[in-house]
Amino acid sequence: MKVHHVGYLVKKMDPSVSMFESIGYHIEQETIYDPYRKINICFLLNGTERVELIESASEDSTVAGLLKKNGIGPYHICYEVRDLEKAIDGLKTKHFVITDPPEKAPALDNRKVVFMYHTKIGLIEVLEERK
């Protein structure tokens, strides 16, 4: 599994994008609304380092509770894999638990992603490679 991006939870998208731009990042993809998760997403790049900024767009979004509980900041690392189902099965045997079932990610060319949690390392996102 190789790292694709680090996911940051933010309260307001625009000021956070500006902050990342001020430290050397540039927008890779303008903000996209993800209707499955009710969030707004913006990707920024600095060389090969990629961050995903995530803003809750609804009180019942997938990140609203987390934002309330933990506040802003990095909250997951996304790994890219060739075979998503195989990766999920492998991670389950290591006691990862699915928090959000596999679903298309509009901000990632509708590739499938899944979020999994492990008690020793926290939350990860697993993304299928481009076919």
Place this chain on the structure above:
Amino acid sequence: MNREEKLLEIAADILDVEKDELTLDSKREDIETFDSLSIVQIIAEMSDAFDVVIPDEKINEVKIEKIGDFLQLL
């Protein structure tokens, strides 16, 4: 330590409450920190502590309303 005691220990740690204050009948509505995120955390900790893979179907099937409900996942 039996599995009920282990569950109470796990839940108390994740929900940030004293173990003595928690029973298998403690209800979700009575504990402020007992939210959907903490449910995932407890399930993951149980999977690790009891060395079991808990199938997604079971996780979706079992409705967690009180602490004791987690035992249905084992």
